[in-house]
Amino acid sequence: MTLLFKIGFLEISLVNIIDILLVSALMYQVYKLLKGSVAIKIFLGFLSLYLIYLMVNALRMELLSVILGQFMGVGVIAVIIIFAPEIRKFLMIVGRTSFLSNENVLKELLFWRKRETQAFNISPIIDATKALSGSNTGSLIVLSRNSELKFYAESGDLIDAVVSKRLLISIFNKYSPLHDGAAIIYNGKVKAARCILPVTERDVPAQFGLRHRAAIGMSEATETLVLIVSEETGQVSLAKNGKLLHNLSFQELREMLNDYLTGVDVDDKFEPIAAFEGKKQKTT
């Protein structure tokens, strides 16, 4: 016996409702995993096409549904090829989490746990940056205001500790096993360290090395603000949307972090990387 609900002229069974809820939860998890990366745009593109296909099918528009159906057939293979790294990552996360025994995963899946971005004290970040810059210790910190950046965090070592000056200095200490790569900060916590960021594919002026290229690449791929301290010069820079703000004072840094984290649009304060072409070259 199946339980049927009537909504207007629509009859829907309990199994259908559970089915829809499970698919929605799954889609939400995929969205969260990809959020902030370039792959999210491709994912949303495919999802929109699939929804159109379902609508066209339901309306019995045969010609369009045959064309879209063919595309969907090939699309599945295309999705597997395009998202191969993400699929691998997703399966790794699923495998690593003891899925049914972990109460948090179930809560997240069923949307019980509410996530809120809270304003947090940025002073430890500024103080740590002063110390790192003063000792010419290279560092790379990704600040995110709306996503945990799970995809990138998973490429490094998960930490999930409240931000403090000492913690950041310890991470980037040259002798620390965590110093290589980037730290990710979200919601007042250092989520991970030693993370691998995407390097920009654009031409970057010669005075910027790999650390800056990774910062620019990350800011192109996500809606983050990336803080760089140069090991060579101790200079502090920020990357956002593929652009740079170079050699900032600590007061400017404080203002930028504050603005970014409180949702102020700071994009027009940044310079395109081409503007740095021809300025001081890196000395080797």
Ligand SMILES: Nc1ncnc2c1ncn2[C@@H]1O[C@H](COP(=O)(O)OP(=O)(O)OP(=O)(O)O)[C@@H](O)[C@H]1O
């Ligand atoms: N893709 C990446 N993701 C995260 N961190 C990276 C990446 N590429 C390089 N780094 C970090 O940058 C460091 C290398 O920096 P490199 O000296 O080449 O850059 P730079 O921009 O010239 O910076 P600096 O002015 O500090 O020398 C690496 O040791 C590593 O910690």
